[in-house]
Amino acid sequence: MKKLVVLTGAGISAESGIKTFRDSDGLWEGHDVMEVASPIGWNKNKELVLDFYNKRRRQLHEVAPNEGHFQLAELEKYFNVQIITQNVDNLHEKAGSSNILHLHGELFKVRSTKNIDYILDWKHDLNVGDCDENGHQLRPHIVWFGEDVPAIEEAIVHCEQADYLAVIGTSLQVYPAAGLLRYTYTDTPIFYIDPKPAILHSVANPLTVISKRASEGVAHLKELLMKKD
Template identity: 40%
Template structure:
């Protein structure tokens, strides 16, 4: 299996990673659908929809503030660092469902955040958007225009940012290798990205501890964690 990966990696010019919560779990960030997932402790429909936000914005903000503190305390793990290192040798793009920005903190350059970022806020009415640098004196926080601010993340029922999605489709459709890491591929439309790559004739690789609904279309399946499998990819291309 590793011999096949080695040959493909050496020949590839463009590699696209599709990453999910599994890669960040190894940095201490809980997943949503795993055995200890956040969805098992909270009802997502009370926390991650625009209706829930307007019904109880303080509750939603308290939950996101707790998540944000946890994320800011986390550090990129060997999986994140390996993807960034691989970018020194190949044309690497990262299409991530994660909102933690750990790929950027690890040093990856071409990162497309499909579901937004928890460290960014935006106004519910005007065009204001900014990074969060400190905590808030009140929850929910208010914009200068007087309306509520919200986390700049994609909630259930909301469309992905159109520009980010268009870039993601383009990268998926033009890669030589797609490596799917730490995602159940259960969320649409992100789970279409492997289909676009497959249609383009890309070599499909998954690094996941458990099978996914798309394991059948993979050319190579590594039943390992990202922190275990991905550093070996760097060793292959770095010689």
Template identity: 40%
Template sequence: MKMFDTVTQKLRDSRKIVFVTGAGISQESGIPTFRGKDGHWRKHDPMKLASIDAFYDDPKLVWEWYEDRRKNILAAKPNEGHFAISEMEKFKDVVVLTQNIDGLHQRSGSTNVLELHGSIIRIKCTVCNFSDNITENFESLPPKCECGNMLRPDVVWFGEALPQDVWKNAMKEASTCDIMIIAGTSLVVSPANTLPVYAKQNGATLIEVNPEKTVMSNDMDLSIQATSANALLRIISILKNE
């Protein structure tokens, strides 16, 4: 297919590839998306549960939802799309900027991952500076910090700013890549949707991988309408067989 030949040639000539990934690549591992048809939980709208207001209105309900999600995520496995991205590290300088909170990129072997929206397997205190990975089930919800205040999932909720150190590094990586591959995301969430702008200002080639056209498709240099697993597996197989 000519499209893949073009993509492969650009990858071959590149030095640094930045991936921007979203819910679509995780959905291929069986993790539901917020906006998808299965994006409802006990008749609650996850778009409303994932907010600081919802947390303080009903912290137990929000924690129950996140515990359900965490169990599903820990039971999921990285798919061929994740593994294709980690495999590319053998050939190129690869950085992953992900909107996902599931840790599947790291579990597939990617070593340079910036989690724009945090991680579901980390917790932090609502008051003090405590943060840590979740290593066991909580006896009661919401869990309490040693300082006596509530703990919360270490994720970015709607209306909250991204961690500034992570976002600063993400902008730097986007501004210094030769190729940016946007995989499994329609990039409707700000400020992640500005990352292609930083890449383009550096003269990078923008490649979109998504089964459907998105609002960003017309701004791409190349748009591959396929799932991340199928498209990225094909690209890495071509690179490996050169």
């Protein structure tokens, strides 16, 4: 069974009603990104940061996967599908996908501020005073700007093993995720699904652009892959 690696971004979740955080003026829900998504912001105002992510977490209880998510799960019947997502929601899991690597963390998890390996499932609000077993404050299990991306090495290995790579709903502007395409073999076909696709610079691979939303584009991707296989 051939390996299909799928890199997903905010575009696929936006179809389910999840806001993409960043507005046209560059603000995240009215906040400068450094206020709510950086260690500096956390140290400056923990209450603000926790409130920001509590609102995002609450929203996950109200949204559902869209057809793009379900179609990716369906592809597991025909391919060894590995999803690498920049999203922090759980919509791929809800849709039934089996192999999901979250590059930037997960909203339904929290971790200790002192022990990065102390991670808990967390479905409700997180507040100042919520601590690990040693009394250290818990924080969102989110990779903030300026922090390392622990999962990137595993993501690179998957891209190196890919027979096909699909990029869905991301302009690939945020590194290190944006650099993952470079780790595929140059003869590995890349499929780019986005209603307003960005220009993928320095891509030597065979490239197919599907200018559709994920809910429509993944179905088209399936048709193309089944013809190739």
